[in-house]
Amino acid sequence: MESLQQIKERIINDINNSANFAETEEKRIKYLSKKGEIMLLLDQIKEVPVSDRKEFGQVLNALKDEALSLINGLKEKYSEKVSEKIDLTLPGRKYDTGSYHPLNLMKDELKKIFRQMGFSVASGPEVETEYYIFDALNMPSWHPARKVTDSLYVEKDKLLRTETSSVQIRTMEKGKPPFRIISPGRVYRNEKENATHTAMFHQCEGLYVNKGVTFSELKGTLKEFFKTLYGKDTVVRFRPHYFPFTEPSAEVDVSCFKCKGKGCALCKKSGWLELGGCGMVHPKVLENVGIDSEIYTGFAFGLGIERLAMLKYSVNDIRSFTENDLRFLDQF
Numbered sequence: 329m330e331s332l333q334q335i336k337e338r339i340i341n342d343i344n345n346s347a348n349f350a351e352t353e354e355k356r357i358k359y360l361s362k363k364g365e366i367m368l369l370l371d372q373i374k375e376v377p378v379s380d381r382k383e384f385g386q387v388l389n390a391l392k393d394e395a396l397s398l399i400n401g402l403k404e405k406y407s408e409k410v411s412e413k414i415d416l417t418l419p420g421r422k423y424d425t426g427s428y429h430p431l432n433l434m435k436d437e438l439k440k441i442f443r444q445m446g447f448s449v450a451s452g453p454e455v456e457t458e459y460y461i462f463d464a465l466n467m468p469s470w471h472p473a474r475k476v477t478d479s480l481y482v483e484k485d486k487l488l489r490t491e492t493s494s495v496q497i498r499t500m501e502k503g504k505p506p507f508r509i510i511s512p513g514r515v516y517r518n519e520k521e522n523a524t525h526t527a528m529f530h531q532c533e534g535l536y537v538n539k540g541v542t543f544s545e546l547k548g549t550l551k552e553f554f555k556t557l558y559g560k561d562t563v564v565r566f567r568p569h570y571f572p573f574t575e576p577s578a579e580v581d582v583s584c585f586k587c588k589g590k591g592c593a594l595c596k597k598s599g600w601l602e603l604g605g606c607g608m609v610h611p612k613v614l615e616n617v618g619i620d621s622e623i624y625t626g627f628a629f630g631l632g633i634e635r636l637a638m639l640k641y642s643v644n645d646i647r648s649f650t651e652n653d654l655r656f657l658d659q660f
């Protein structure tokens with residue numbers, strides 16, 4: 329009987345220590361289920377000497393009742409706490425989900441359009457040697473872009489790429505023509521930042537080299553791209569220009585889609601928006617990567633991704649793309 333008293337104390341204590349609803353239920357199973365400790369003790373009643381049996385039964389049955397009411401009480405208490413916490417009349421809590429960065433949206437759209445025209449996506453390193461940025465692209469040693477003031481050097485002969493055109497060389501070095509690639513990516517310049525310039529921005533290079541590629545294919549490709557991006561009515565024009573790695577070279581403009589060419593603040597009253605450079609790959613560039621320029625010709629172009637996005641989404645400060653202001657980013 330004495331040890332029965334100890335058992336009772338231990339069990340009641342243990343049940344009292346339940347900290348929540350689930351623990352209380354565990355205790356019920358532990359002590360009061362068919363295989364629970366109290367029930368197993370009750371099963372042993374037949375082995376108790378007849379003289380003690382009555383008392384043994386009474387004590388155990390009392391313990392069973394006490395344990396059960398204790399458990400029921402605790403359960404009631406804990407379930408009350410839970411229901412106190414949940415107020416079903418409150419409005420739901422809004423969870424903020426992430427959104428795509430506008431430059432990524434722009435990049436994805438650009439890739440989609442060019443992929444439909446048969447271009448694949450290539451990439452190259454952001455830290456480059458002078459060879460890939462300048463020499464191989466036919467940029468003579470006197471060219472102003474080679475000056476340390478315009479480029480960001482990491483060490484001698486290693487700089488952050490100033491243009492994605494280096495990927496043209498890396499792509500052509502690796503294989504045999506035909507090549508039909510675009511290469512979107514980050515570029516860096518030693519630039520004072522303002523509403524239209526940042527020291528880091530994105531370009532998308534394009535390159536198509538094959539037998540008999542012509543300037544009209546270049547025009548057709550860029551026209552198709554801009555019409556898909558900005559709408560069917562977009563007019564594309566090419567202005568003669570100079571780039572060391574293309575000959576002939578051109579700058580490409582599209583008719584202002586805001587004023588339809590009439591002249592507004594966006595196009596600075598000119599009716600046109602300047603969007604990139606392009607041209608026929610210079611024979612020297614082809615020769616630099618071992619391609620016979622008598623057999624192969626090609627075109628190349630370079631587009632500023634921030635500029636494309638600023639026009640498409642009406643963003644008027646290029647710095648918005650890197651400031652990480654959620655009020656700006658949430659709109660996309």
Ligand code: DAH
Pocket residue numbers: 490491492493533534571573574604605606607628629630631
């Ligand atoms: N690399 C030129 C720049 O950064 C852009 C460019 C112009 C790329 C003409 C080209 C091209 O491939 O043909 O200003």
